[in-house]
Amino acid sequence: MIVRSLDEVIGTDRDVAGPGWQSRRILLRDDGLGFSLHDTVVQAGAELEMEYRHHLEACYCLEGEAEVEELASGERHAIRPGVVYALNRHDRHVVRVRQTLRLVCVFNPPLAGAETHDAAGAFPADGGT
16 A cells, blocks of 8 residues: 655655646656556646647646646636546647646656656656656
8 A cells, every 4th residue: 555645745856846837746657556646736827738648647626727728629628626627639738827726637657757848748758857
């Protein structure tokens, strides 16, 4: 059994940040579960364009307000507490944050640790940074 608190993750190599976001990676590939679990905060005013070509992601909103736009269709979705969005087709998307978001995010395959987004807004397939 794995028992790990957010306090144990904050300030370690599992606490990863980039422009406008911070991801506390509670479960990672080495934990052996087949997915990774993240407590992620995205700052108000952030506009992030991403496309996870190598990963599927689901995000459950705990706090805040944002809009997610699917770039292929132009469809926009309101994100607020209690809403989940799942990128089940490696969807290229933009997240526009009105009020700081706190999300629980799950990645499959799992992230290895300190990955950050590349120029295309993706994480590397091999767990590198």
